[in-house]
Amino acid sequence: MKLYNTLTRKIDDFKPIKDDVVTMYTCGPTVYHFAHIGNLRTYISEDILEKSLNYVGYNVKRCMNITDVGHLSSDSDSGEDKMLKGAAREKKTVLEIADFYTNAFKEDCDKLNIKWPEIVSPATQNIDEYIKMITKLLEDDKAYMAGGNIYFDTSKLDDYYVLTNHKEDEMVVGVREGVEEDSNKKNQADFVLWFTKSKFADQELKWDSPWGYGYPGWHIECSGISLKYLGEYLDIHCGGVDNIFPHHTNEIAQSEAYLGHKWCNNWFHVEHLNDASGKMSKSKGEFLTVSLLESKGYNPLAYRLLCLQSHYRKQLLFTYDALDNATNAYNKLLSKIQSLKENNIGEIKDTEKYNDKFKEALKDDLNTSVALTVLYDVLKSELNNASKLYLVGEFDKVLSLDLLKDNKKEIDSDLEKYILDMIAKRNDAKKEKNYALADEIRNELLEKGIMIKDTREGTTYEIKE
Ligand code: AMP
Ligand code: ZN
Numbered sequence: 336m337k338l339y340n341t342l343t344r345k346i347d348d349f350k351p352i353k354d355d356v357v358t359m360y361t362c363g364p365t366v367y368h369f370a371h372i373g374n375l376r377t378y379i380s381e382d383i384l385e386k387s388l389n390y391v392g393y394n395v396k397r398c399m400n401i402t403d404v405g406h407l408s409s410d411s412d413s414g415e416d417k418m419l420k421g422a423a424r425e426k427k428t429v430l431e432i433a434d435f436y437t438n439a440f441k442e443d444c445d446k447l448n449i450k451w452p453e454i455v456s457p458a459t460q461n462i463d464e465y466i467k468m469i470t471k472l473l474e475d476d477k478a479y480m481a482g483g484n485i486y487f488d489t490s491k492l493d494d495y496y497v498l499t500n501h502k503e504d505e506m507v508v509g510v511r512e513g514v515e516e517d518s519n520k521k522n523q524a525d526f527v528l529w530f531t532k533s534k535f536a537d538q539e540l541k542w543d544s545p546w547g548y549g550y551p552g553w554h555i556e557c558s559g560i561s562l563k564y565l566g567e568y569l570d571i572h573c574g575g576v577d578n579i580f581p582h583h584t585n586e587i588a589q590s591e592a593y594l595g596h597k598w599c600n601n602w603f604h605v606e607h608l609n610d611a612s613g614k615m616s617k618s619k620g621e622f623l624t625v626s627l628l629e630s631k632g633y634n635p636l637a638y639r640l641l642c643l644q645s646h647y648r649k650q651l652l653f654t655y656d657a658l659d660n661a662t663n664a665y666n667k668l669l670s671k672i673q674s675l676k677e678n679n680i681g682e683i684k685d686t687e688k689y690n691d692k693f694k695e696a697l698k699d700d701l702n703t704s705v706a707l708t709v710l711y712d713v714l715k716s717e718l719n720n721a722s723k724l725y726l727v728g729e730f731d732k733v734l735s736l737d738l739l740k741d742n743k744k745e746i747d748s749d750l751e752k753y754i755l756d757m758i759a760k761r762n763d764a765k766k767e768k769n770y771a772l773a774d775e776i777r778n779e780l781l782e783k784g785i786m787i788k789d790t791r792e793g794t795t796y797e798i799k800e
Contacts, residue, residue, distance in 0.1 A: 336391055336698045338384075338571075339648055341498055341579060341602035346700055349601060351570045356394045358565040359385060360599075361452060362557055362574040362582070365402040366436035367421030369624045370443055372638060372653065373608040373615035377575040379639055380605040380647040380701070382449040384573065386733040387697040398454040398564040403433035404540050405458065405530075406553040412517075412527045416538060429539045433457065443625045446635040448735035454564045458551070462542045464559035465551040468593050469528045469544075477592040481519035483532035485546055487589050489524040498584050498602060526585050527552040554585035562590065569599040576604045606650045608642075615653075623653065634745075636736050637662040643703040643734060666749055669742045671714055672727055676739075681719025686726050689713050693730055706734070750798075754785055758794045761787075 336349040351357045361381050364370050370378075388395050408414030421432045437457070444451060469485055472478040477491050489495045530538075531549035541548050551559075561569060574583060583602065590598040612620050621627070625635050641661035645651050689709060696705035713726045724739070731738040757776055764772040780787055784799040 336388065336393075337700050338601060338603065339700050340600075341583075341604050342600070344500070347601065349571075351393065352568045352600070356396050357388055357570045358568075359388075359395055359397040359571045359573065360557070360561040360565055360569055361397065361399040362572075362578055363399040363401045363455070364436075364440050365406040365417050366433045366440060367406075367417040368436060368617050369622070369626070370440050371615050371617055372623045372625065372628070374575070375443060375447060375449070375625065375638075376608040376642050376647075376651065377573075377605040378444060378449050379447060379642045381573045381603070382735070383643070383647070383701055383703060383733060384571070384603060385450065385452075386735065387701055390733050391694055391698060396454075396565065397452040398456065398561060399452040400557055400560045401433070401437050401455060401457040402553060402556065403429070403437075403457050403459050404538070405551050405556060412530075412552055412554075416533075419538065422539070433459075443635075446625055446629075447639050448636065448737065450735075456560050456564065458553075458556040458560070459540060461556070461559050461563060462544075462551065464563045465529070465555045466544050468555060468559055468562075468589065469546075471593055472528065472589065475592070477589075478528055479521065480546060481521070483530075483547065484519060484527050484549075485529040486520060486525045487528055487585065487592070488521060489526075489588060490522045492588055492592065495524055495588055496580075496584065497587055498579050524581075526554060526581065528555050528589065554582055555589060557582070558586045558590040558593070561586075562594075567594055567596070567598070571601045571603055572599045573603040574605070576606055579604055605647045608651045608653050610653050628658070633658060633662060634665065637665045640665045640668075640707075640736060643707060643736075645704060647701060647703075665736070666746065668710075668714075668736075668738065670746050672724070672738055673743055673746055675714075675720045675724055675727075679720050679724055681721040683722050683725045685718060686722050686729075689716070689718075689726055690729060693726075697733065703734075706730070710734070754780065754796055758787060758796065762794065 337346050338349045339345070340347045361378075364374060385395050385397055403418060404416070406417045408417060408420070418429045418432060421436070422429045425432060427435075441451060443449075469478060472487065473480075473485065476488075478485055478487050480486075529544060529546055529549055529551055531544075531547035538550050541550050561572070572583065572586070579602075587598065608615060610620065610623065615623065625638070628635060628638060637658060638661070641658055642651070644661065644664075689712065692712075693706055693709045696702045696709060699705070710727070710730050713723055713730075716723070718726075727738050757780055761773045761776040764770070764776065777787060780796070785796055786799065787794055787796045
């Protein structure tokens, strides 16, 4: 398997530390609001990564956190806690908000066929782990207390900016935009491990610690949870590209300072999905959620297909036209497969060549668009229907587009909607005496095997088998 690695800045031959299992950590959602479909692009890509690793023969042990405390408005630990903002917005407690949006996220994942990781752990349930790490970092002089908070001392590292090519000032300013400087910090890049003081609204959730009643910073949560569930050596750590700095940079700093050795070998980052405004947002413009797409009549799996049509390391622009095209492609795919199922004959054979090609595409840094091309090649191929269906089922272990599900009813109802729309358009054309257009519509239907008849009761249709 070849995978792009943000740490080495090249496509590496992926080698797990242990032969029998790949450990994989995913930064989970901050559960203060619904996930937008941009967030979900990242989770779809990570799902493809896990399933591709399985497909080529690895066992994967995967862990994801749920951020329910400590993620402040700015990623460089300033501003109000996002969870508190969510609770104030909805006049609920932080725990109620966390519970509600964790469930909402799980439902979105289900609708998009994103497998729920084997281990999912909320940040608030691992406080002991962060306290253990921070205690050792203080003992080893890698952290310090100032103004009531504990900070990680980035000057103690040889290279803090291991994940990025950028210069220190550019990076720090980029994240700090519009945010006041924290005068407690010894170095600009230092970050908070434990808060006891905040000038913003007070936290609802706090815990006792050797440094006072307080709460953890966002970055230490992922290090703590990963070390607790996946051990001292990690194969792959994932997230969206915005996580590279400062979040993942800080995770590496504190984990390796704590462990005294290298922690994670491969860093997998998914590029953003953007909308026309350039950036997906939960507060401005149209808040693009899975439920919104459903309310407009879209199948969430058409969105999954849209994501798979492009490479995870390329930015993707979301438009409804693109989703309409993906919907058409998806429906065509389903009806083609449905027709194979109605005539499922032959003995499964000669499938290896296509299966190898499919695996090759995945092994090539998860080239899902080529993997989809292999699927289309199979459908067009000389293979008998049983062999085609076998391969569709195999590929769908990774693609997860419900390709073999009984979709007949959905296809039928989509077809009916299309025909009724066309008939309505034709009737309008006739009313406007635009007979040329009316004929054109009739012919378009006829080409698809749909015959319409004008009767006294209205227009009826018949589908030729
Ligand atoms: P959050 O809930 O803000 O912690 O984000 C959850 C995940 O979504 C993180 O891995 C982010 O890197 C990722 N993410 C945020 N915005 C986008 C976007 N527009 N496109 C793709 N992934 C995103
Ligand atoms: Zn994280």
